[in-house]
Amino acid sequence: MSQRLRAWIWVAGVVAVALVGTAVWFGLRGGPDAAEAAPSASPSPSASPTPAKAEPQAAGYSLAALSTPDIDGMLPRELPLTKLDTLDGLPGKAAQPTKGRIPVWAEPDLTKPPVLALESDYYDADARWLVLEQNEDWVEVLIPYGRGALPSDDPAKVNGVSGWVAADQVVVEDEKRSLVIDLSDRTVTVTRGDGTTDELPIAIGAPETPTPLGVTQVFTVTEAVNTGMSVFLSLQSESLDGFYGTDYAATALHVGEGQGQAVSNGCLRLTPSDFERLTGLDPGVPVLIKE
Numbered sequence: 001m002s003q004r005l006r007a008w009i010w011v012a013g014v015v016a017v018a019l020v021g022t023a024v025w026f027g028l029r030g031g032p033d034a035a036e037a038a039p040s041a042s043p044s045p046s047a048s049p050t051p052a053k054a055e056p057q058a059a060g061y062s063l064a065a066l067s068t069p070d071i072d073g074m075l076p077r078e079l080p081l082t083k084l085d086t087l088d089g090l091p092g093k094a095a096q097p098t099k100g101r102i103p104v105w106a107e108p109d110l111t112k113p114p115v116l117a118l119e120s121d122y123y124d125a126d127a128r129w130l131v132l133e134q135n136e137d138w139v140e141v142l143i144p145y146g147r148g149a150l151p152s153d154d155p156a157k158v159n160g161v162s163g164w165v166a167a168d169q170v171v172v173e174d175e176k177r178s179l180v181i182d183l184s185d186r187t188v189t190v191t192r193g194d195g196t197t198d199e200l201p202i203a204i205g206a207p208e209t210p211t212p213l214g215v216t217q218v219f220t221v222t223e224a225v226n227t228g229m230s231v232f233l234s235l236q237s238e239s240l241d242g243f244y245g246t247d248y249a250a251t252a253l254h255v256g257e258g259q260g261q262a263v264s265n266g267c268l269r270l271t272p273s274d275f276e277r278l279t280g281l282d283p284g285v286p287v288l289i290k291e
Contacts, residue, residue, distance in 0.1 A: 066117035069146035078106035094284030104163035108138035128284035203258035203269035
């Protein structure tokens with residue numbers, strides 16, 4: 001064998017060894033694309049706590065500083081007006097306060113301060129108010145007395161003022177009794193708790209001093225200076241700012257003459273025997289006055 005042939009054999013052997021070594025090296029690495037194909041471990045996301053929703057903050061107030069209604073005073077303008085012409089749709093309930101004095105809101109919202117306070121007794125009566133609406137937390141009641149405006153200023157705003165009280169500050173009970181006063185027929189229909197009724201003749205307001213219309217309630221049964229024992233309603237005249245030397249003009253049922261006629265200053269007059277059928281009524285009994 002010549003020297004040149006032996007040199008080529010030696011070179012070929014070196015190249016073969018180099019090729020085998022390269023193949024082994026790439027095989028161990030997984031090939032030139034192995035680094036790109038291998039999935040990279042992503043860092044685990046850390047848990048982020050959800051921020052707690054801020055609870056609405058109740059508005060602060062002083063119960064002692066809240067005003068109470070006056071029969072000859074004006075009620076807060078923020079309070080809503082509720083004008084109804086039927087007893088249908090009402091809950092058929094009345095609410096009694098559980099404390100001597102409770103706050104009243106213009107709307108069912110604790111983040112706003114109350115605008116009035118109602119007391120547990122007034123004018124010879126334990127407080128009890130007609131319920132207009134209720135839910136789990138709130139009860140809307142008819143304010144027992146006071147006016148939203150003077151008749152000389154705005155007769156449409158005199159009556160029907162309501163307010164919201166917290167449900168946990170009243171006891172709500174069924175009220176199945178009612179009075180329906182029909183000014184056209186000049187009668188009052190008395191419905192008792194057992195469903196029985198009486199229809200009684202009445203005198204009503206004269207054309208210049210008409211009896212106010214709408215849904216109201218018995219406010220109290222007490223003695224009046226000019227009419228004797230009377231069933232007062234949570235209504236005042238919508239034509240008179242005052243009456244009989246006072247700064248108010250309350251509407252009441254009482255004994256008087258003129259049944260079947262329109263002759264009063266807005267009150268409703270019954271005979272003595274018929275009036276006796278009304279003296280057992282409690283505050284909060286619903287009353288509808290219609291034409």
